[in-house]
Amino acid sequence: MPARRSVVIGVDSSTQSTKAAAVDAATGELLAVGRAPHTVTGSSGARESDPGEWWTALAAAVRTAVREAGVPASAVTGIAVAGQQHGLVTLGADGRPLRPALLWNDTRSAPQAAALAGRLGGPAGWLRRTGSVPVASMTAAKWQWLREHEPRRAEAVTGVRLPHDHLTERLAGVAVTDPGDASGTCWYGSGGRAEPGGASGAARADASEGKEPAGAYDHGILDLIGLDPALLPAVAPGGATPVGTLTAAAAEALGLPRTVVVAAGTGDNMAAAVGLGLGGAGLLDHPVVSLGTSGTVFAATRARPADAGLAGFAATDGTHLPLGCTLNCTLAVDRFATLLGLDRDDALPGGAGGGGGVVVLPYLDGERTPDLPHAAGLVTGLRHGTDPRSVLGAAYEGAAFTVLRALDHLLAACGLDPAAPDVRDRPLRLIGGGARGRVWTETVRRLSGRPLVVPAAGELVALGAAALAAAAVSGADPVALATAWGTGTGETLPAVGRDEEAWDRIAGVLSAATPTLLTPGPREAGSASADGVR
Helix, strand or coil: CCCCCCEEEEEEECCCEEEEEEEECCCCCEEEEEEEECCCECCCCCCEECHHHHHHHHHHHHHHHHHHHCCCHHHEEEEEEEECCCCEEEECCCCCECCCEECCCCHHHHHHHHHHHCCCCCHHHHHHHHCCCCCCCCHHHHHHHHHHHCHHHHHHCCEEECHHHHHHHHHHCCCEECHHHHCCCCCEECCCCCCCCCECHHHHHHHHCCCCCCCEECHHHHHHCCCCHHHCCEECCCCCCEEEECCHHHHHHHCCCCCCEEECCEEHHHHHHHHCCECCCCECCCCEEEECCCEEEECCECCCCCCCCCEEEECCCCCEEEEEEECCCHHHHHHHHHHHCCCHHHCCCCCCCCCCCCEEECCECEECCCCECCCCEEEECCCCCCCHHHHHHHHHHHHHHHHHCCHHHHHHHCCCCCCCHHHHCCCEEEECHHHHCHHHHHHHHHHHCCCEEEECCCCHHHHHHHHHHHHHHHCCCHHHHHHHHCCCCEEEECCCCCCHHHHHHHHHHHHHHCCCCCCCCCCCCCCCCCCCEC
8 A cells, every 4th residue: 555645734824814735745745725814904004913813814724725635634744834023922811812913014113123223232232142133023122112002911911922933832832932933033142041931942952061052032132121031932943843743722723633743833934945945954145035015035044144234033944044124015016006007017117108217115114124114105206298007117116126125235144245246146036926926027137137036836935834844743854855845946037137227216216215205304203104105
């Protein structure tokens, strides 16, 4: 008789939805994907979601994936969650969330981030200790916002979790995180030693043997923000670390046996890196551009980054994952298409269509990179003869420019010279929902001047999570496993000449507008909207 197929589940719990991928653990074949939506609420910079809805969506998506894969529930051997980063989940005495989670793109915490960035000796001190400078998206700033605006709730908190931590705890009944997702909090650093409510038993064992732990909670920062380390989850050595099996309640909700191994899991960007085969056992110093609700640029590297324009994340396999992130990408451009009454594929380049020179900075949710949390959308260069399709094209250009602008910082953080020919010719791996769009692909090619690799696999975060699950079951290296699966391979598009005119036009508008239009003046600093179009 043929051996029974072993199936693992990789969960991508993102801002807008949950996707659960059922994957053959031996071959990496994607058998089925289950999906369920999330609701995001809030205005004027607020962005929140109910963590209970994430759990309901996870259970529904997993059940759908197993059913559509046509495999028995008993074939499932492992599961891992990759979640949206930075979100603040606060638990009460009953272990349930006290309030909706504050999401990564909630910009109300911008004043708290700015205040924190001025402590510890300023940005250089934060870079030395955590690899990142606080911005509105970071969890530490959100905790400070909660303490200032909802002090009674903050005092009632008995547990602080990231989104993926919360879901992993619902699966296995264990409060645990991984170095990758923890590195997005601004209270986790590469030095020192984690303690109970800090490092996992394995990490403490490393320390007792004279090995430096991969990372630890920074108790000085926790003291600064008034956060008791006992409220935090333990830190597993990596996202593929097995942390237990399904609880009885989780097994019933998912329709799976209790023997399913639960991996520690990680953040969505770290899981995407695994799915692409980036890491110590795969590709190092190969940049990735991800086009989704947010736009990101990242690479796995052995260099410890120290650039204020980047988030100095840890990868989930022990390498580093410097990342530049923007708040406004595909969703913002789709909003412009709706306002203009156009289909998203109707766009013309911003310099075309009569009058020329249209520039759109689509910062509808404020912006993280560059750090302009109070910015609103900006349109300039309109003429009587301007074609609406050029305005839409300029929105694409503005969003792509903002993502690509971080690329040189990323390469330098990896210890590379961005102008060196061998670095300049290194292809960008283009992923995310935008990578499936013709206009997005053409815009990135034109503004980057680089060759692109567009992986054939469309669910790289879920596939990366599946590799973590499979590695938790087998003990294999998750990056090596994903590389063997071939999930990061795809079509290569040759470079085209970089559109220097468009690049310089957008850069000039951003430079000129930042001091006056994209930052709040003295009278509006406390009430600047992140939702309007100026």
